[in-house]
Amino acid sequence: MLSLGFVANAQSPDNFPPDDQTVVIDSTNLPIVWIDVDGATIDRYERIGGRMKIIHNGKGQLNYGDTVAHPGQHIDYEGNIAIRYRGNSSYGSSDKKPYSFRTLSKPFDEGYDKKKVPILGMGKDNNWALLAPYSDKSMIRDLLAFEAARPWMEYTPQGRLCEVYLDGIYYGVYILCEVVSKGVHRLNLGDPGESGDELTGGYLMEVGTNDEMTHVSKHHPTNADGTITYEDRNIFFQYKSPDYEDMTWDQINYINGAVDRMEDAFAADNFKDPEEGYRKYIDVQSFMDYQIISEFGHNVDAYRLSAKFYKHRDSINPRFKMVIWDFNLAFGNCRYNQGYFTSNWVSRMNANFHTSGDPMIPFWWQRLISDNDYVLQRRARWAEMRQANLRDDRLWATIDSLANEVTCCGAEARNTQAWPRWGMYVWPNYYIADSYEAEINYIKEWLVKRIAWLDNAFHYTPPEPPTPVYSLGDVDGDGQVSISDVTTLIDLLLGGTYNDDVRERADIDEDGEVSISDVTALINLILSM
Numbered sequence: 001m002l003s004l005g006f007v008a009n010a011q012s013p014d015n016f017p018p019d020d021q022t023v024v025i026d027s028t029n030l031p032i033v034w035i036d037v038d039g040a041t042i043d044r045y046e047r048i049g050g051r052m053k054i055i056h057n058g059k060g061q062l063n064y065g066d067t068v069a070h071p072g073q074h075i076d077y078e079g080n081i082a083i084r085y086r087g088n089s090s091y092g093s094s095d096k097k098p099y100s101f102r103t104l105s106k107p108f109d110e111g112y113d114k115k116k117v118p119i120l121g122m123g124k125d126n127n128w129a130l131l132a133p134y135s136d137k138s139m140i141r142d143l144l145a146f147e148a149a150r151p152w153m154e155y156t157p158q159g160r161l162c163e164v165y166l167d168g169i170y171y172g173v174y175i176l177c178e179v180v181s182k183g184v185h186r187l188n189l190g191d192p193g194e195s196g197d198e199l200t201g202g203y204l205m206e207v208g209t210n211d212e213m214t215h216v217s218k219h220h221p222t223n224a225d226g227t228i229t230y231e232d233r234n235i236f237f238q239y240k241s242p243d244y245e246d247m248t249w250d251q252i253n254y255i256n257g258a259v260d261r262m263e264d265a266f267a268a269d270n271f272k273d274p275e276e277g278y279r280k281y282i283d284v285q286s287f288m289d290y291q292i293i294s295e296f297g298h299n300v301d302a303y304r305l306s307a308k309f310y311k312h313r314d315s316i317n318p319r320f321k322m323v324i325w326d327f328n329l330a331f332g333n334c335r336y337n338q339g340y341f342t343s344n345w346v347s348r349m350n351a352n353f354h355t356s357g358d359p360m361i362p363f364w365w366q367r368l369i370s371d372n373d374y375v376l377q378r379r380a381r382w383a384e385m386r387q388a389n390l391r392d393d394r395l396w397a398t399i400d401s402l403a404n405e406v407t408c409c410g411a412e413a414r415n416t417q418a419w420p421r422w423g424m425y426v427w428p429n430y431y432i433a434d435s436y437e438a439e440i441n442y443i444k445e446w447l448v449k450r451i452a453w454l455d456n457a458f459h460y461t462p463p464e465p466p467t468p469v470y471s472l473g474d475v476d477g478d479g480q481v482s483i484s485d486v487t488t489l490i491d492l493l494l495g496g497t498y499n500d501d502v503r504e505r506a507d508i509d510e511d512g513e514v515s516i517s518d519v520t521a522l523i524n525l526i527l528s529m
Contacts, residue, residue, distance in 0.1 A: 018418035023170035025065035049108025094134035123185025145327035201313030224348035290322035297330035332446035340430035
């Protein structure tokens with residue numbers, strides 16, 4: 001029995017329920033999110049009212065689906081929401097649909113009164129997403145990219161794996177996620193004013209498609225070396241915050257002009273000039289970090305779709321910055337546009353995008369990599385990242401930790417029961433895994449090749465792992481000399497199978513062979529301690 005604290009009504013057949021509607025959570029390590037829309041149909045564009053309840057008993061604690069048998073569980077959030085579907089390809093090409101929701105102070109039909117709340121340890125806001133990893137069968141690609149970027153960029157979204165019910169039916173594993181938007185705990189930009197410094201920020205823009213009101217670039221995309229300009233194609237800049245309809249003409253004209261001035265500086269002959277060139281208009285480190293993380297994941301949607309850039313007021317920082325988003329098709333998950341490649345630059349793929357008819361990359365990225373100072377600075381930044389959270393052992397630990405969240409208490413198995421996909425092609429998969437373990441192994445194997453290629457491209461040589469230093473007598477290599485070393489040595493003499501390192505450490509008397517005299521020497525060594 002499931003008890004939400006409110007009554008869940010019959011499921012609307014238009015809300016894309018999973019084929020198997022019998023899945024029930026007994027217990028889970030992930031937060032449980034219940035959504036009730038009273039049997040109404042959720043729309044893609046217009047929000048409808050509903051209620052949400054989130055149970056989360058804390059890290060390391062189990063959460064129980066039966067709240068009657070398990071009363072007193074911690075309710076992380078319970079209240080009114082306004083909800084709709086979200087996403088482009090993640091909506092149109094996935095059976096499991098993502099959502100956008102706003103938290104409200106009162107029921108939706110009593111007024112659209114937004115209320116900022118903290119959710120699952122994330123800062124107060126009223127604008128949230130429930131990402132629905134479907135083509136990403138690992139369900140961790142977005143979170144992996146976020147963790148790779150977080151130490152380096154001014155703002156990177158946070159997300160929490162969770163399990164979702166809608167009107168009493170289990171819908172699977174989702175990522176309850178911050179939206180890239182203005183807010184004290186997100187992009188702390190403030191709202192633009194009408195004149196002076198207040199007019200100069202803050203703004204959030206996005207390189208995207210022309211399916212909504214856009215500013216059209218004055219400059220056409222180019223090929224990788226800038227020798228071909230694709231005059232039949234345009235780059236579109238969408239207004240994300242404020243929304244176009246909420247801006248005054250002065251604000252629209254200002255941000256359009258700021259984008260134009262940035263692009264004109266990139267196009268100028270003196271674009272490398274440190275005072276009057278592109279560096280006057282962009283935060284180079286932010287663009288560089290965006291590029292490195294995008295290339296690290298070989299994200300074919302980077303630069304040209306969901307490529308978000310923003311601007312503070314001039315008095316805070318007059319230069320544009322970038323923020324990452326949307327990596328569900330990255331890390332070898334995309335079969336089109338060479339998305340699974342490990343040995344090329346996404347930023348240099350405009351010829352391919354032109355041929356395929358897909359949205360293209362702004363010419364800035366070609367200009368950046370034609371500046372030798374930028375290239376050298378980028379190499380140094382990659383080395384810095386590789387010695388920090390992108391170091392091999394730390395990266396594998398991040399992947400294993402995220403994968404363990406999905407699998408340790410059955411969430412992946414429940415999600416698979418609701419949405420069976422193993423061994424099946426889901427657009428646009430390149431690799432078709434037959435199990436969750438195989439999918440995670442594929443990501444690791446893909447990253448080994450990708451990182452090796454990037455290390456070579458960035459002229460970075462990873463340091464050799466340090467050679468362990470063992471004390472005399474530490475035959476088994478456990479860091480101490482004890483009776484267990486005598487046991488190992490005797491077993492070796494009796495024919496036990498050990499590697500050459502153990503055999504070398506077993507030559508206690510250093511006479512070039514392992515014999516009974518080494519046992520005597522080891523016992524004398526222990527007795528003398």
